[in-house]
Amino acid sequence: MNDDDPIHIFRKGESVITFIKSFGAGIGLSLAASYAAEIDAKHLFYGVHKDDKVFNENNREFFTLMSKAISIEIGTEFNVHTPFLEKSKAEVLKLGYDLGMPAEETWSCASNSSIHCGWCDPCQDRINAFRKTNLNDTTLYENSLVKSSSNA
Template identity: 35%
Template sequence: MGRKQASASVAATTRPAAVCIVSGGLDSVCYAAMLAREGFDIHMITFAYGQRAAREIRAARRFARLLGAGDYKIVDIGFMRSLYGRSNALTDRSQKLSREFEQSLVVPIRNAIFITIASAWAMSIDARVVAYGAHAGDVPHYADCRPAFASALASALNMADADSIASGKRHEIEVTSPAARGMDKSALLSKGYAILGDRLFETWSCYSDGVRAGKSGYVHCGVCESCINRKMAFKAANIGDRTRYAA
């Protein structure tokens, strides 16, 4: 094979890269699996931001291996917990986790921080896509899950490195999510389950770090808003829920 033919063959098999923000929960894991199935070379990033649910980070690490991520990074921004103070219940352990949506569940501009850091990595490795797991059901409650926000942030981030993009040194990034595709949690779950099967029950959705269940370890609390949404999504998708809950 000549040099030109070899170069053409490599170009034809090169897959586009995507940086996937993965918490270890259902939504982000399912979306990363979808992008991998669609032909993206996925790179995964998880943030330790002082959240109560440290077990979600362990789950994310497990799925990075399972999905064959080209690279995986856990970024420690635990200092954010001191900045957040008592602003939200996901980092302030003294607050009760609600069963339904309340403003206490909103972590100030969390996705803006995650996407900005992930985009810096994406631009550095020539990934054109930054993905996060926001779905249509998040849109009414979380402003930083809305497609309009993601689009505006992508524009700002591309503007921030416009000269490098104009010179060809870097490329524009697109911020994508299930919400931008009009997918709700159950539809996303169905797609993920078709790819991952029962391994999907290894994701961690609970806002807490779980409840001790004897010698078998920790299980989802079953009563926080995220656990309840998880139960409802499996039911809506007509998939038997094998997640272990304390309640």
């Protein structure tokens, strides 16, 4: 992947954030929507899933209102899509596997690193999703003990 790949827009920060702040989805979607508007895209797909509902903004109403706010700002209809909002991380992983998605090319980690840390909540969710689906986790984790135990 090159540095301009919009899929990795949230991984470009210089500092490490130890936890997601309130309105984290709103901030991230605002940045992504700004980029989308720049390239004249009208749709943004956000991979939030049911297990992310621990954050208050991860609900259908929030994403509908974000779509409306972004549409007002850019002057044309814009839609934030959340196709996995009602699916667990394990269900999303299994669906991707069934569709031939190369899991090793996906990213879950909240750290600012070139490999998954293995400690943060998103990494733990990833490890647990692989366990629940009995799929082989080939993810390279900074914490190799986590990697070893995820395949046990």
